[in-house]
Amino acid sequence: MKVTIAYIEEPPFGWTEPDSTPTGADIDLADAVLRAIGVARIEHHPTSFSELLPGVEAGRWDMNVPLFVTRERPNMVAFSVPVWGIADGFLVRTGNPKALDSYVSLAKRADARLGIIAGQVQHDSAKASGVSEDQIVVFEHQADAVEAVLSGAVDAYASTALGNRIIANRIGGSMLEAIEHEPGTNGKQQKPPLGAFSFNRSNSDLIQAVNKALRSYLGSPDHRARMAEFGLTNNEIDPALAGRVQDGRRPGLVLNRAWM
Template sequence: MQAQNSTFKWDNNKKLKIAYVDEPPFYWTEGNLVKGADIELAETILRAIGVTSIEYCHTTFEELLLGVQTGRWDMNVPVFVTLERAKEVVFSLPVWSLGDGFVVHRGNPKGLTSYKAVKMRNDARLGLIPGQKQFDAAKLAGVNDSQIVIFNNQPDAVAALLGGKIDAFAATAIGNNAIAEANPELESVPHKNSRDGKAPVGAFSFSKENNELLQAVNEQLRKYLGSNDHRTRMAKYGITETEIDEVVNK
C-alpha cells in the first residue's frame, strides 16, 4: 500500500460515514457486516489517507445523492456518473466501467436480450429501480410504462422475479452474474455496449462542499487503481480487467 496522504487531515475522533445499498457484488449487508468490492475499495483508499473509523449507512438508491448533499453522510459508494447527477454532487475519478444486462428466468423464455426486446413484447414486465441509469435506458428505448414495475431495492426486485411477478430485472451485467449465481433458477443476460464500445463508468460521490476529502480520495485512487493489489481484491468479486482497464487507461 502507498504511503498515507500527507495533506489530508481527518479528525480521528470522528467517524467517516459512507452510504450504501444492497447490490452484490459491489455492496451488500451480510449479518452485521457490510461487504462488497466497492466497500473493500473504499476501506483500502480511506485507510491509506488516514481515516481510522468508518461508519456505514444503509439507505435506498433514491436517497444516496440527497443524503450526501445534506451532510447525512460524507461519501457514497460508487454509482454511475451522469451529467444530471454531476449537477447535484461531485464525483471522484472513475473506479470501474460496467455494461447493463438483465437477470431472467433460466432459458430466458421471452427472449429478453435488450430494452428494445422488452418493448417488442407487450406481455413482458421489466423490474427497475427509479433513479438508476437502467430506468432511463429503458424509457429511452421506448419501453412502455405499463411494462415497467418499480422497486425500491434489488432484493425486492429479485424476489418478484423469482415469484413470477416480472420477467426480467435490469442492472449491471456483473451484478446480475452475482444474482444468478445465488439463484440457480435465474440467469444473467448481458447487453451489448453502446456504439462506441465503451460502457458507462462509476465513481464515489461527495457533497460539492467536501473538496478536501474528494481530493485526498482522488490522489490515492491515482496511485492505487490498476495495481496488483487492486486487481486481486476486485477479482474476488468477479470484476476483471474488462471493468478496470477502461478507467485505468484513460
Template sequence: MNVPIFVTPERARLVAFSEPVWALGDGFLVARGNPKALTGYKALAARSDARLGVVGGTIQIDAATSSGATDSQIVLFNDQPSAVAALLSGKVDAYAATAVGNRALAAANKPLEAVAHEKSPDGRIPAGGFSFNKENRDLVQAVNKQLRAYLGTADHRARMAKYGIEASEIDGVVTSQSA
C-alpha cells in the same frame, strides 16, 4: 465521502465525483433459458408482452425508456429482493441491474440466469465514482491522486475480483497513469 455510485448529470449537479472507479454495464436477470430472448433494452422494447422489473430511482429506468420501452413494460420495485421475487413468480420477465450484480444473483438463484447486454453503439458504459460534498475540493483532489496511482494495479484487480468485478469492468476506467 460516500461509496461509489453511478455518475449522472443529475447527481453531478448535487455532488462532486472522484475519478471513475468502475464501469459497470447493465444486464438482465431472466428465467433460465431466457424464454423471451431478452438480450437488452431494445429487445425488451420490441416485445409488447415483456415486462421489466427495475428498482425505482436507478439508471436502468432511463436506459430502458431511451431504448423504446414503454411505461407499461416497466414495473417499479422498492428494492432488489422484491424485484427478484417478482421475476421468480413470473410477474416480470426480466430484472435490470448491473451485469456484475446479476451474475451474483444468478449464482444464488439457480432458476435464473444473467444476460449481459451488448455495449451501446457509442461504446459508453456507465461509470461510477465516490461522491463528495461539492465544497470538499481538497479531499476530492487527494482521493483522485491516490486513485490514479492505485486503479488497475494487481492489488486493485485482486480485491475487485473477490466481488465478481471482472477485468473489463475495471479496464474501462484505468487511465494511462495507472496502467
C-alpha cells in the same frame, strides 16, 4: 478523523453479512483508500438507492459507494475519478422464456415487464431504447425486484451485467439466468458507463485526498486481486482507467496524511 460512507444492498458491490458486517467490492475499495489517506474511523451507513444522492448532498454522511456518473448527477454531488465501467444486463428466469437480450428486444414485446430500482440509470436507458412506462415496474430494493422475477411478476430485472451474474450464481442456475446486453444493442450506448464515489460538493479536502489515492491505486496488482475476490475483472476495471494520465510510476497505495 472519521468518515461515514453510505452503501446499498447490491452484491457484489455492497451488502450486509448476517453478523451485520458490511462487505463488497465498493466497500473494500473505499476502506483501502480511506485508510491510505489516514482515516482512523470508517462508519458504514446502509440506505436505499433513492437516498444516496440526497443524503450525501444534505451532509447526512460523507460519501457514497460508487454509482453511475450521469449528465444530471454532478449538479447534486461531486464525483471522484471513475473506479469501474460496467454494462447493463438482465436477470431473467432460467431459459429466458421471452428471449429478452436488450432493452430494444423487450420494448418489442408489449407483454414483457421490466423491473428497475427507483432512480437507477437503467430506467432512462430502457426508455431511451423504446421501453414504455407501462412495461416498467419500479422497486425500492433489489431483493424485491429479484423476487418479482422469480414469481413471474416481471419478466426481467435490469441492473449491471456483473451484479446480475453474481445473483444468478448465488441463487442457482435452475431458477435465474443472467443475460448480458450485446454492445450496440441498446441505442447509443457503445461503451460501458462509468461509476465513481460521490461526495457533498463542499467537501473538497476529502474529494482531493480520495482522488489522489485512487489515481495511485486503481489498476495496481493489489487492486485487481482484491476486486477479483468479488467477481470484478479487468473488463470492469480497465474502462475506468482509459484515458488516465500516467506518470510513469507503478500504481499502488502509499500512506498520505496530507488530508489530516
